[in-house]
Amino acid sequence: MRILLVDDSKTMRNIQKMVLAQLGHKEVLEACDGQDALSKAAAFRPELLLVDWNMPNMDGLTFIKHYRQQNKTVPIIMVTTEAEKSRVIEAIKAGVNNYVVKPFTPDLLSQRINETLAKCQAQAAPPAEKAPAA
Amino acid sequence: MSLEDVGHRLKVFISPDRLRATLVIDAGVDPDAVTDQLVNIALDEKGLARTQDRDDRVRDAVRSFRAAAQAGSQTERFQHVIAEGAAPVHGDDASLEMLAERADTEAEAQPESTGPANKAGPHDRPVAPHATPAGDGSLGHDEASDEEGDEGSVDFYAQSAFRPVVANQPIARWRQETAGCDGVDVFGKAIACKPGKPLQLVTDDSTIKLADGTILATCDGLVHRKGNVLRISKQLRIGSYVDFSTGNVDVPGDVIVDKGVRDLFTVRAGRSILVRGLVEAAKLECQRDMRLERGMAGREKGTLNAGRDLNAHYLDRVSGEVGRDLLVSAEITGCQLGVGRHLKGPTASLMGGRVAAGGTVELSEIGAAAGSSTELILGQSVVLDELRRRVEELMAQSEQHATKVRDELESLTRAAIKLTPAQAERMTELQFETDNFRLRKERLTKSLDEISTCGTHFGNGSLTFHKAIHPGVILAIGRYRVEIKTTIRGPGMIELPAKGPPRLKLLTTGAEQSLDAVARVYQDGPAATLSKSKRAA
Numbered sequence: 001m002r003i004l005l006v007d008d009s010k011t012m013r014n015i016q017k018m019v020l021a022q023l024g025h026k027e028v029l030e031a032c033d034g035q036d037a038l039s040k041a042a043a044f045r046p047e048l049l050l051v052d053w054n055m056p057n058m059d060g061l062t063f064i065k066h067y068r069q070q071n072k073t074v075p076i077i078m079v080t081t082e083a084e085k086s087r088v089i090e091a092i093k094a095g096v097n098n099y100v101v102k103p104f105t106p107d108l109l110s111q112r113i114n115e116t117l118a119k120c121q122a123q124a125a126p127p128a129e130k131a132p133a134a
Numbered sequence: 135m136s137l138e139d140v141g142h143r144l145k146v147f148i149s150p151d152r153l154r155a156t157l158v159i160d161a162g163v164d165p166d167a168v169t170d171q172l173v174n175i176a177l178d179e180k181g182l183a184r185t186q187d188r189d190d191r192v193r194d195a196v197r198s199f200r201a202a203a204q205a206g207s208q209t210e211r212f213q214h215v216i217a218e219g220a221a222p223v224h225g226d227d228a229s230l231e232m233l234a235e236r237a238d239t240e241a242e243a244q245p246e247s248t249g250p251a252n253k254a255g256p257h258d259r260p261v262a263p264h265a266t267p268a269g270d271g272s273l274g275h276d277e278a279s280d281e282e283g284d285e286g287s288v289d290f291y292a293q294s295a296f297r298p299v300v301a302n303q304p305i306a307r308w309r310q311e312t313a314g315c316d317g318v319d320v321f322g323k324a325i326a327c328k329p330g331k332p333l334q335l336v337t338d339d340s341t342i343k344l345a346d347g348t349i350l351a352t353c354d355g356l357v358h359r360k361g362n363v364l365r366i367s368k369q370l371r372i373g374s375y376v377d378f379s380t381g382n383v384d385v386p387g388d389v390i391v392d393k394g395v396r397d398l399f400t401v402r403a404g405r406s407i408l409v410r411g412l413v414e415a416a417k418l419e420c421q422r423d424m425r426l427e428r429g430m431a432g433r434e435k436g437t438l439n440a441g442r443d444l445n446a447h448y449l450d451r452v453s454g455e456v457g458r459d460l461l462v463s464a465e466i467t468g469c470q471l472g473v474g475r476h477l478k479g480p481t482a483s484l485m486g487g488r489v490a491a492g493g494t495v496e497l498s499e500i501g502a503a504a505g506s507s508t509e510l511i512l513g514q515s516v517v518l519d520e521l522r523r524r525v526e527e528l529m530a531q532s533e534q535h536a537t538k539v540r541d542e543l544e545s546l547t548r549a550a551i552k553l554t555p556a557q558a559e560r561m562t563e564l565q566f567e568t569d570n571f572r573l574r575k576e577r578l579t580k581s582l583d584e585i586s587t588c589g590t591h592f593g594n595g596s597l598t599f600h601k602a603i604h605p606g607v608i609l610a611i612g613r614y615r616v617e618i619k620t621t622i623r624g625p626g627m628i629e630l631p632a633k634g635p636p637r638l639k640l641l642t643t644g645a646e647q648s649l650d651a652v653a654r655v656y657q658d659g660p661a662a663t664l665s666k667s668k669r670a671a
Binding site for chain 1: 566
């Protein structure tokens with residue numbers, strides 16, 4: 001699975017990369033801000049994005065708004081220190097599928113990644129046929 | 135004076151290289167009789183090409199002649215260069231500028247090219263006269279080693295004559311030959327130039343030539359340049375001693391020393407070492423096998439470390455470690471050695487010192503009739519011990535770091551009601567590190583288990599002796615310590631049975647017996663604590 005990590009902190013990207021590696025995801029591309037991510041996303045065609053909120057040049061929310069104009073289905077997890085309810089709602093309105101607040105544990109991040117992917121797969125799968133009435 | 139007379143007294147000389155024509159007018163010729171036309175006739179008779187330059191020079195010559203005559207010097211012979219050609223510019227020979235080495239043993243700091251123009255650079259200096267990588271090539275100097283130490287002192291031991299190169303390192307720059315430029319003689323004919331000679335360099339896949347002429351090494355090794363051959367050699371052969379003429383040796387491949395290694399020098403090889411002569415109190419290290427054909431007299435200063443097998447004629451007061459088997463043909467005296475696997479010396483004697491072998495030991499004689507303190511530890515792999523020690527050390531370090539991380543994490547958790555973004559990121563980092571410590575501890579614990587399993591695989595070892603074991607010898611087998619009190623005549627074997635203390639088996643009769651009659655046997659802890667237990671006893 002192709003995953004795009006968008007965070008201005010190299011340490012945070014490394015941490016997320018290691019968690020992803022533990023989950024078996026090796027095809028990971030890094031971007032250091034929203035602009036960088038926009039330019040890389042077109043060629044990389046990620047299947048999951050982990051995006052920080054506060055970044056220089058272009059913040060995570062602006063990036064998501066731009067990205068969602070082109071792609072409405074690829075799951076996005078916001079990984080940020082912005083924990084206020086209003087901010088979370090704002091992010092979800094912009095098209096975020098899940099939300100991880102820093103500080104997080106590797107277990108929590110793994111859990112959020114897994115549940116986001118499972119949810120998106122379930123939505124993508126065709127609805128089960130109804131059993132015929134007795 | 136008739137025109138014909140004047141014509142006879144006006145001559146044109148051509149230089150042997152045909153690059154210069156000189157007009158000579160004898161003394162006493164009437165200046166008014168010498169005209170441009172007359173001179174041109176003389177030049178045309180010689181076949182000189184008519185050019186604008188020639189015409190200008192003729193005019194100048196006539197004017198000069200007349201001026202000289204007016205000045206009253208017509209008594210002297212008049213000379214004037216009337217035509218000049220252009221010498222050819224010969225091409226330069228192809229050359230190789232060595233980047234990774236500066237002197238060539240064979241060439242004695244002479245040109246690197248086929249042409250005569252190149253001379254040795256200012257960096258050149260004499261090199262070890264007997265040293266050749268993979269045979270008879272050349273070696274570069276370590277220029278850095280020329281530098282003086284911090285206090286102005288020079289370590290002459292460290293002034294190595296050998297500078298290894300690593301893969302992808304530029305080692306030389308190829309300069310193409312040039313075609314040159316033809317000249318022209320005074321008759322207007324071309325004088326052919328000599329084009330530069332190409333360099334017929336013989337290389338193999340240890341080097342690669344880039345489009346810009348740079349030659350790179352494709353593997354680690356030593357630059358070998360002899361005549362037209364350029365390659366990277368994995369083997370260094372030193373025809374004489376490792377001494378002040380060579381300095382210390384540290385190369386990625388094999389090292390062969392035809393003579394010996396002098397006191398306090400170091401020979402370090404990425405692969406194997408072969409020394410045909412005597413090794414003095416030096417330091418030898420290699421990743422693979424070591425062969426000391428004459429042996430090593432370490433005088434308690436010499437050390438060796440062989441990654442795999444060590445084969446030596448004798449070892450005297452040497453300390454070190456052997457990764458796999460130690461094979462000795464004569465004797466081991468006063469050494470402190472750790473052998474990872476077997477010690478094989480069916481004709482050798484062991485006298486004094488302390489030797490530990492992970493596998494079996496076969497010797498001719500152990501100790502001396504006069505009594506010498508000789509310790510032999512059997513079945514305890516020093517390599518495994520070392521590994522165990524390192525793993526335990528890593529675990530301790532890791533635990534220490536983990537404690538610091540946990541403390542910082544706790545203080546962050548307690549102090550901050552609302553974390554700043556930087557604190558939140560730091561906390562994530564610390565939580566991740568804590569998680570990593572847990573995984574690392576699991577891995578280290580697993581490693582310790584594997585080391586223990588390996589130890590079981592090696593077993594308790596056994597000792598086979600062909601001649602005798604003398605009093606004063608201390609053997610450690612498993613948890614038993616055996617102090618020999620009476621000479622035991624061989625051939626025999628001492629090994630630890632499944633239960634009980636070690637037993638002696640006489641190989642001539644096949645009879646087995648207790649060691650109690652010839653030795654004092656203690657069961658007082660693992661063999662590694664041999665020296666301590668001995669003191670306690």
